[in-house]
Amino acid sequence: MKPQNVNGAPRTTAAQATNRSNTMSKPQQLRDQAFVAQRILVTGATGYVGSLVVASLLRDTAAQIICLTRQPNDRESLLAPIVEEWEAQAQGCWSDAVDSRVQQMELPDDLADLPDLASALVGVDEIIHCAGCVDYHDMPKLQAVNVEFTAHLLVLARRLELTRFVYVSTAYASGYQPFSTAEAALPEPVLDPTHYTRTKREAERLVAASGVPFVVLRPSILIGTAETGRYSGKRYGLYQQWMGLERLACDRYHPEFHTVAPELPLNLLHQDAFCAAFKLAYHWLPDGAYMNMVSAPETSPSMRVLWDMWFELTRPQTVYYYGSFDDVPFKDIPTRQRAYLTFARVNLEIASHHWQFNTGWLDQLRSKGLLFRDATTPTVRTCQDRFVASSPQIRSYLLRFAAERETTPRYVDVVPETAPLPQLAAL
Numbered sequence: 486m487k488p489q490n491v492n493g494a495p496r497t498t499a500a501q502a503t504n505r506s507n508t509m510s511k512p513q514q515l516r517d518q519a520f521v522a523q524r525i526l527v528t529g530a531t532g533y534v535g536s537l538v539v540a541s542l543l544r545d546t547a548a549q550i551i552c553l554t555r556q557p558n559d560r561e562s563l564l565a566p567i568v569e570e571w572e573a574q575a576q577g578c579w580s581d582a583v584d585s586r587v588q589q590m591e592l593p594d595d596l597a598d599l600p601d602l603a604s605a606l607v608g609v610d611e612i613i614h615c616a617g618c619v620d621y622h623d624m625p626k627l628q629a630v631n632v633e634f635t636a637h638l639l640v641l642a643r644r645l646e647l648t649r650f651v652y653v654s655t656a657y658a659s660g661y662q663p664f665s666t667a668e669a670a671l672p673e674p675v676l677d678p679t680h681y682t683r684t685k686r687e688a689e690r691l692v693a694a695s696g697v698p699f700v701v702l703r704p705s706i707l708i709g710t711a712e713t714g715r716y717s718g719k720r721y722g723l724y725q726q727w728m729g730l731e732r733l734a735c736d737r738y739h740p741e742f743h744t745v746a747p748e749l750p751l752n753l754l755h756q757d758a759f760c761a762a763f764k765l766a767y768h769w770l771p772d773g774a775y776m777n778m779v780s781a782p783e784t785s786p787s788m789r790v791l792w793d794m795w796f797e798l799t800r801p802q803t804v805y806y807y808g809s810f811d812d813v814p815f816k817d818i819p820t821r822q823r824a825y826l827t828f829a830r831v832n833l834e835i836a837s838h839h840w841q842f843n844t845g846w847l848d849q850l851r852s853k854g855l856l857f858r859d860a861t862t863p864t865v866r867t868c869q870d871r872f873v874a875s876s877p878q879i880r881s882y883l884l885r886f887a888a889e890r891e892t893t894p895r896y897v898d899v900v901p902e903t904a905p906l907p908q909l910a911a912l
């Protein structure tokens with residue numbers, strides 16, 4: 486049987502995909518000389534990715550950083566995650582000298598007024614746009630933040646005569662495609678998993694069409710560091726899944742558990758791998774580059790492996806694994822598991838697609854000394870362990886149900902019954 490993607494369309498093999506994308510993108514080379522900016526304007530610095538980016542810029546460049554923030558962020562709330570990350574990355578104490586390199590500027594209430602900031606920002610030679618909305622379900626906000634904010638920022642960028650605009654997109658901006666995501670402008674997909682991916686793709690196109698020299702970075706799903714699992718982000722992606730389980734599946738011992746468990750590699754990116762790749766990408770990517778920041782599929786655990794890891798901990802007696810949501814007998818499963826599956830549905834559906842990514846830039850940056858830790862089952866386990874250790878609900882579950890957890894779970898792959906053959910008489 487041919488492999489299928491989530492839409493039921495036949496999936497291309499890795500070899501076909503590589504051939505296709507190789508013919509589509511012309512090879513670009515790294516810069517001969519490292520890119521340098523003096524004054525960098527950063528959006529989204531109060532968020533997860535933005536704070537990683539600012540900490541890295543403070544460590545790896547000598548530039549002044551101006552953070553565009555909105556109310557009610559004061560200097561303290563802006564700096565707190567940056568200081569934490571900088572100290573972790575630089576392994577030293579935050580100093581007045583570093584502090585003086587960070588300025589804060591307030592965003593106008595109406596983002597359409599952003600270009601009016603040009604006179605106050607004379608001398609800024611680069612913008613790194615990390616602000617974004619990742620709320621899959623809030624379409625107006627996705628459009629306003631991911632698309633319109635980007636459009637207004639690009640008008641400002643043109644007024645400032647920048648040397649570069651860096652846009653933090655996502656590896657999933659391609660939507661569901663039957664081939665590997667090229668490191669190039671994206672074609673329209675067969676389907677988008679969410680409006681999030683559509684708006685990120687739209688923003689990439691605005692950036693490319695702006696006339697401003699640009700670089701697009703496309704990280705996959707960020708998780709904690711490979712070594713210790715330290716995670717500074719909100720509960721998005723895998724953490725959202727673990728949070729859902731913490732809330733809905735740790736109330737009591739569930740002897741049976743029903744879930745959807747695709748066996749395709751799920752691309753996760755350790756936050757220290759993101760920072761390592763960002764450092765070199767920042768200095769060496771040429772204008773017009775789109776970089777997929779992803780882990781190797783060969784080492785990436787599948788959702789099925791992540792579930793196995795979870796059930797090693799919670800230890801139901803029987804786990805029922807389904808290939809897709811259509812196969813789950815929703816009426817017959819416990820209410821909380823039904824609620825969980827409803828909550829996690831989008832993420833599980835995204836994990837059911839065979840995402841493939843070209844990684845030409847990562848490969849080239851290795852020649853510049855990039856040390857990049859791909860996500861693997863053991864490194865993701867480190868992140869899960871850290872999450873569990875930080876969760877009073879899960880720790881309490883583990884203690885309360887220690888006796889029940891003596892069991893060795895039985896795993897059942899539920900194969901859907903095939904549709905009955907039509908009666909001969911009806912033909």
Ligand SMILES: NC(=O)c1ccc[n+]([C@@H]2O[C@H](COP(=O)([O-])OP(=O)(O)OC[C@H]3O[C@@H](n4cnc5c(N)ncnc54)[C@H](OP(=O)(O)O)[C@@H]3O)[C@@H](O)[C@H]2O)c1
Nearest residue numbers: 529530531532533534535615616617654655704705706707
């Ligand atoms: N986290 C990931 O795994 C991941 C992976 C790939 C790509 N990305 C991309 O990285 C970007 C940031 O994600 P994140 O994880 O850092 O999210 P986050 O922690 O929620 O941060 C979002 C940032 O955007 C700012 N922002 C949101 N709406 C805004 C608005 N209307 N006006 C001004 N600023 C606004 C937030 O400011 P406030 O603090 O004021 O809310 C915050 O600084 C997104 O564009 C996302 O697509 C994230």
